Amino acid sequence: MDLTNEQRLIRDSVREFVESEVTDGVSEADETQRFPETVWDGLAELDLTGLTVPEEYGGIDVDQLTYSIVNEELAAGHLAVATALSVHCLATSCIRKFGSDAHKKRWLSEMAAGRPVGAFALSEPHAGSNPAALSTAARLEESTSGDRDEEYVINGKKQWITNGERSGVIILFAKTDPDDPTTVTQFLVPKDVEGLEVGKKEDKLGLRASDTTTLLFDDVRIPAENRLTPVGEGLKAAFSILTGGRIAIASQAVGVARAALADAIEYANEREQFDEPIIEHQAIGQKLAEMQTNVQAARLLTRDAARKNEDGVDSMAASMAKYFASETAVDVANEAIQVHGGYGYTKDFDVERYYRDAKITTIYEGTSEIQKKIIARNLKD
Incomplete structure (x- = not known):
């Protein structure tokens, strides 16, 4: 699939940024589990924090394929950075699509400039693949503040929230009636409201520099106008946004797989056994x-899904891309370790991190099993 001159320019600028500003600090960020905020500031300087923000609010409003390309390039350098940006873009996309003019004016320009960072709070301890089972509740009642008539009072717990600690605005999904699964609704919650606390920060296998936490809501009060969707339309809104999000994850999986493959090829050309580079050995050559x-193949599926999603939501194409690309990332990273032999099992080489990072792409924003379920559903007459 050919790229436009503008897409090539963006790809090359992101690749140059990754090489010059990202890759040297990845190991330290992974080891310390600290997100590289200077890298985030660099993304903002490149306008990448405004990828899904309209130009009138300071964004660059790229097409789906360009968004996919940016995610691949960032993930090839550091998946934690790509993940943080894609979740930020989920938040800006929600405000763009479902927010009022007042919401857009209040939040989008600042978010396009990089701060506040956005978070997307859908998952809960007992509601992962089945978000309709969430228990966080938003009760409408008379306001205790003199500047508004009604407000929502939110109680509940969200889990696996990327940017949970570093975010400044949260897209929240909650039931307006805790006993009715059809009342899931989308809300905008500023991070600094009283009663909102950041809970446990997850100690993860991979993606260790990513800020992944729980969020606790204890009688959090927000204005009634912070409801982004009509009551009961939250899940429909979430799924429409997550289709594009799954293409982003597929793109990130391609980036991780690409990086693992490149390292494996380089090592196979340099490492000698039996008086020749191991790439000359049939077993290694065929593996590569x-x-x-x-x-x-994963890249082509992903870019095809991006193009199709540009013309409207295509859940099957997005799910096929995410399923195949994420499983490919795990397989390729695993084989890259095998090519490296014993060295691949050490932290002296990046392939062990690629392997740890790749696994999450088969889980978040819909597991591989969920993607296959969506694909199968689309095959029915």
Whole structure:
């Protein structure tokens, strides 16, 4: 699939930024579990924090394919950075699509400039793949503040929230009637409201520099106008946004797989056994050939989904891309370790981190099993 001159320019500028500003600090960020805020500021300087924000609010409003390309390039350098940006873009997309003019004026210009950071709070301890089972409740009642008539009072717990600690605005999904699963609704919650606390920060296998926390809501009060969707239309809104989000995750999986493949090829050309580079050994050469083919297939599926989503929501294309690309990332990273032999099992080489990071792409924003369920559903007459 050919890219436009503008898409190539953005790809090349992001790749240059990753090489010059990102890759040197990845190991330290992973080891310390600290998100590289200077990298985030660099993304803002490149206008990447405004990828899904309209130009009138200071964003660059890129098409789906360009968004996919940016995610791939960032993930090839540091998946935690790509993940943080994609979740921020989920939040800006929600405000753009469902917010009022007042919401857009209040939040989008600042978010396009990088701060506040956005978070997307859907998952709960007992509601992951089945978000209709969430228990967080938003009760409408008379306001205790003199500047508004009604407000929502929110109680509940959200889990696995990327940007949970560093965010300044949260897109929240809650039931207006805790006993009615059809009342899931989308809200905008500023991070600094009273009663909102950041809970446990997860100690994860991979994606360790990503800020992943629980969020606790204890009688959090927000204006009634902070409801973004009509009552009961929250899940429909979430799924429409997450289709694009799944393409972003597929793109990130391609980026991780690409990085693992590149390291494996470089090592196979340099490492000698039996008086020749191991790439000359049939077993290694064929392994690399299969890895190369699968990475390219994953990229083509992902870019096809991006193009289709530009014309409207295509859940099947997005799910096929995410399923295949994420499973490919795990397989390619695993094989990259195998090519490196014992060295691949050490932290002296990046392939062990690629392997740890790749696994999450098969889980978040819909597991591989959920993606196959969506694909199968679309095959019915």
